[in-house]
Amino acid sequence: MVPVRQSNATLNAVSAALHVVGLGPGSAALLPSLTRRAIMSSAVVVGYSRYLDLLPEALLEGKKLVRSGMRNEIARCNAAMDAVLSGENTALVSSGDPGIYALAGLVYELAGKRKLSPADLSVLVFPGIPALCAAAALLGAPLAHDFAVISLSDLLTDWGTIEKRITHALAADFTLVIYNPRSPERDWQLNKLLELSIAARGEKGYIGLVRNAYREKEQVAILTLGGFNPALADMLSILIVGNSETRVWGGESGQTGQDWLKGARMYAPRGYFKKYPG
Amino acid sequence: MVPVRQSNATLNAVSAALHVVGLGPGSAALLPSLTRRAIMSSAVVVGYSRYLDLLPEALLEGKKLVRSGMRNEIARCNAAMDAVLSGENTALVSSGDPGIYALAGLVYELAGKRKLSPADLSVLVFPGIPALCAAAALLGAPLAHDFAVISLSDLLTDWGTIEKRITHALAADFTLVIYNPRSPERDWQLNKLLELSIAARGEKGYIGLVRNAYREKEQVAILTLGGFNPALADMLSILIVGNSETRVWGGESGQTGQDWLKGARMYAPRGYFKKYPG
Numbered sequence: 089m090v091p092v093r094q095s096n097a098t099l100n101a102v103s104a105a106l107h108v109v110g111l112g113p114g115s116a117a118l119l120p121s122l123t124r125r126a127i128m129s130s131a132v133v134v135g136y137s138r139y140l141d142l143l144p145e146a147l148l149e150g151k152k153l154v155r156s157g158m159r160n161e162i163a164r165c166n167a168a169m170d171a172v173l174s175g176e177n178t179a180l181v182s183s184g185d186p187g188i189y190a191l192a193g194l195v196y197e198l199a200g201k202r203k204l205s206p207a208d209l210s211v212l213v214f215p216g217i218p219a220l221c222a223a224a225a226l227l228g229a230p231l232a233h234d235f236a237v238i239s240l241s242d243l244l245t246d247w248g249t250i251e252k253r254i255t256h257a258l259a260a261d262f263t264l265v266i267y268n269p270r271s272p273e274r275d276w277q278l279n280k281l282l283e284l285s286i287a288a289r290g291e292k293g294y295i296g297l298v299r300n301a302y303r304e305k306e307q308v309a310i311l312t313l314g315g316f317n318p319a320l321a322d323m324l325s326i327l328i329v330g331n332s333e334t335r336v337w338g339g340e341s342g343q344t345g346q347d348w349l350k351g352a353r354m355y356a357p358r359g360y361f362k363k364y365p366g
Numbered sequence: 367m368v369p370v371r372q373s374n375a376t377l378n379a380v381s382a383a384l385h386v387v388g389l390g391p392g393s394a395a396l397l398p399s400l401t402r403r404a405i406m407s408s409a410v411v412v413g414y415s416r417y418l419d420l421l422p423e424a425l426l427e428g429k430k431l432v433r434s435g436m437r438n439e440i441a442r443c444n445a446a447m448d449a450v451l452s453g454e455n456t457a458l459v460s461s462g463d464p465g466i467y468a469l470a471g472l473v474y475e476l477a478g479k480r481k482l483s484p485a486d487l488s489v490l491v492f493p494g495i496p497a498l499c500a501a502a503a504l505l506g507a508p509l510a511h512d513f514a515v516i517s518l519s520d521l522l523t524d525w526g527t528i529e530k531r532i533t534h535a536l537a538a539d540f541t542l543v544i545y546n547p548r549s550p551e552r553d554w555q556l557n558k559l560l561e562l563s564i565a566a567r568g569e570k571g572y573i574g575l576v577r578n579a580y581r582e583k584e585q586v587a588i589l590t591l592g593g594f595n596p597a598l599a600d601m602l603s604i605l606i607v608g609n610s611e612t613r614v615w616g617g618e619s620g621q622t623g624q625d626w627l628k629g630a631r632m633y634a635p636r637g638y639f640k641k642y643p644g
Contacts, residue, residue, distance in 0.1 A: 187508075192506070232465060
């Protein structure tokens with residue numbers, strides 16, 4: 089028999105806990121009540137300023153806020169852990185899901201380095217709608233079949249590992265979800281991704297771009313790989329490269345070049361009509 | 367410049383629309399208000415009976431419900447599209463995220479087959495917390511680095527394609543998320559996955575299993591690949607096979623064999639301490 093564990097869903101812990109909370113895409117309308125309760129039950133809220141600004145003000149009223157800059161992840165996690173160890177219920181917030189390229193992993197890693205056990209530090213992760221689902225919903229249904237998720241940032245991962253993952257994922261015909269495609273100081277990696285994708289899928293393969301999903305200045309575009317301009321992408325963008333069977337519905341589907349497929353949606357077939365033709 | 371498109375977040379469409387809605391893991395506390403509003407604004411709600419039963423009764427009051435069996439996906443989508451075409455705002459619901467192995471892709475595919483254009487049929491996809499994030503949150507943070515998502519069901523995809531994806535994903539050291547690992551009539555595929563995973567990661571590689579995340583009878587277990595009993599898994603389970611760097615925090619980490627790592631969490635390091643050692 090598999091062991092049964094009390095769900096994260098219970099919030100009535102007696103001692104202080106670290107709530108690692110995902111805010112989802114950023115719209116308050118996409119915050120579940122469990123997430124709101126995790127924040128409301130915390131005396132301290134720690135996060136990158138940009139994420140804290142996404143939250144409804146009412147949720148943060150009366151809280152001690154610990155705002156941090158973008159690249160201080162380790163300091164941010166340590167500050168949240170210190171607050172819990174001093175007896176204060178604490179929420180460590182980030183956008184999307186806290187487990188996907190976010191802080192939940194770093195919390196566990198730091199807890200180990202600090203020789204803290206689960207008896208010393210209670211950690212609860214609250215899932216959120218990840219950026220990959222928000223982007224997919226706006227593009228259509230590009231993730232209806234198997235997919236691989238890759239960050240193009242080589243700040244913490246060597247480029248050899250990233251390129252190997254891209255190559256294998258393309259060879260196995262996964263749909264690709266690309267996080268952190270391009271920053272002002274880091275732009276050649278996206279060109280390399282496009283080159284490898286075109287070699288595998290052809291110039292007419294589809295690529296979707298979503299910026300600021302469910303926020304102000306939301307941008308959604310479906311293009312062909314050959315017609316994609318890398319300058320469209322930045323660190324706020326998610327890219328989705330279709331698999332060999334990805335199709336579009338609607339839109340002016342003959343267009344290529346710098347034009348996007350206006351009004352189109354992209355989707356990956358599941359295979360129902362291979363199995364049940366006609 | 368990238369085109370700006372009106373967000374799915376606006377629900378004030380004048381004509382009827384098809385709302386393809388993800389219910390998340392199944393707990394009402396994980397339903398965002400946008401999702402609730404999409405259902406409340408619909409006169410017809412279509413779904414697999416098991417999913418409809420997950421919804422708070424108050425949300426379904428006064429709705430025309432179209433319940434369907436498990437394997438009638440095409441009929442279910444057509445029924446929802448027909449309701450919209452007859453002028454009724456309709457919600458097509460499924461658990462998790464509607465874009466991941468769910469019905470959003472099939473809706474677009476059927477719309478194409480039925481020669482409907484976006485002018486004929488307005489489709490809006492509402493993202494939900496996918497099963498992969500719910501499982502990851504309960505296990506720790508196994509998806510903090512690149513990962514690949516694979517369904518083991520060969521009902522619609524030939525096994526050769528599935529095995530190729532497993533092999534490439536393991537070779538590129540992705541963490542693996544496995545949907546549909548095993549059913550009463552389909553059990554050898556999971557044995558094959560375990561065999562391939564052990565060949566790539568060794569007997570001591572970690573595997574996490576989550577059943578019924580955030581529902582009654584929730585079960586969470588972290589085991590070694592060598593100690594994993596395939597009979598633990600079924601169609602309600604998500605499996606996560608760690609990458610070569612996946613570690614555990616807490617728990618009785620010396621245990622192997624049939625024992626799970628009690629109280630442990632598994633996580634994938636991002637690489638902060640390779641970059642900043644000490």
